Amino acid sequence: MRYSESLIPTLRETPSDAEVTSHQLMLRAGYIRKVAAGIYNYLPLGFKVLKKVENIIREEMEAAGAQEMLMPMVVPSELWEKSGRWDFYGKELLRIKDRHGRDFCLGPTHEEVITELTGTEIRSYRELPINLFQIQTKFRDEVRPRFGLMRGREFVMKDAYSFHATEEDAEREYRKMYDTYKRIFERCGLKFRAVEADSGSIGGSFSHEFVVLAESGEDAVASCDICDYAANIEKAISKSKRNLPDKKEAALPLEKIETPGKKSIEEVAAFMGVKGEHLVKTLVYLADGKPLIALIRGDYELNEIKLKNVTACNELELAGPETVIKITGAPTGFAGPAGLNNIDIYADHTVEVMSNFICGANEKDLHLKNVNLDRDFEVTAFHDLSTVTCGDECPRCEGKLEIHRGIEVGHIFKLGTKYSEAMGATFLDAEGNEKPMVMACYGIGVGRTGAAAIEQNNDEVGIIWPMPLAPYQVIVTIVNTKDDEVRTTAESIYESLKEKGIEAILDDRDERPGVKFKDADLIGIPVRITVGGRGIKEGKLEVKHREEKEAANIEINKVVEEVIKMVRAYF
């Protein structure tokens, strides 16, 4: 490609509405442009990166025996009603009507469409297993679209669905996809971890996320410093919080303490001169609109995902001030379990081993001291409801947990028969019995993977593409386009590279060399060949790796050969 003929609108200034590095650089380097919140144009460079990621995914999925197909983006409501998700998916599902007033949605994921298809087309165990995938535009009306391609509303996803006669066979394929995903992200040149994950609204019995490690990530991952235990913080467990030593003491008489204006755990603990571990945090939640109480030791954080799973609700939200007054009789900050009847109380295991603790008195400006389980209140059920923290004990070994931030780029789920049962996707087994197919599904955010690669590979002047994802592998920079010899040398190097299958861009613009170098660094092309008058006179050209500080001087007639070697080293 000739730079002079391409659309690469680079910007000198960092756009003010871009918070994370990848978003800033994709805008500055002319990869994407915003059309509306979470909706983007992929300019030629951005489009090339998207295709690079897609092709790696496609090659690995096909090598693993999956077949590519394409499903529609616009999906009739009937399919979503059949699975039961039309009423439950919530506002992320963009619903539309056609000219006849019939309901449709823009597909945010395609379990419904694929299950309807296989349920109709597959009849016998002989046609199983099958793994079908597509690379397609999804729409999710995210509450907070942000960070560019990282959390868009319209985005490209690879989604795959496999169908099996037995649970064991689904698990075999799940493990195969797990390995395939590892290869995909390795080939993308990313540093990532495969972690145990919560299976969320899609449901199912187990799932893993592939998380690219980056400070700007929206996810947090807990991993053991000794063994290979790693889990999303939404799901991570620790030994210490499940097995706290039982420090139960004899119950002391209940006391009411005035705590004017002291609401938070920190305020009350400081006011009473104790540590947070002597307090119990009492939280009022609405689970599908029904109030409940959650208890946890004062110095720990409640994990809402765990609470949501325990209560098996669709929507869980912290109750507002009005509900808190209605349930506890006091404003937020003074709630406690003692005296609260006719409401479910879920407590974290940490509370099970506490005695004589402090909590709200359900009266404004008052707290209770020496509160005890059984004597003063009862709990509906104890569960692990706490969020692990750095230094907690690994649940599997003697190691300690570390917490890292990361970006979820892929997610695999074993779905079981949730969708096949709901939608009647059955087959006949060898004995002629009709059974629901066992399913698993596998997603990758294509644009998010590209953005995550930038988060991991950049410096103060721009992107540093891993070779496999770079829109062009080599940039040939003409220092002075007015000099005929310089121009023809550059043109011939550029043509030879292209002939050998190297993806090259020729910077033939009538610009100052400084501008060209800046742009080449900003857009992040891995190898730059600089063709200038001085180099030609000396018989050597400067060849520079984007990630290295120093350039090498290579004899003109060896440049093409050397650069081809540099590029091929990555494949």
Ligand code: ATP
């Ligand atoms: P998240 O927790 O980040 O919202 P999710 O659990 O909703 O992700 P899945 O339904 O598993 O995501 O979708 C599969 C993959 O699609 C994700 O692993 C992610 O890479 C990508 N993805 C999901 N939502 C978005 C989005 N809004 N923008 C870009 N990519 C997305």
Ligand code: MG
């Ligand atoms: Mg989501």
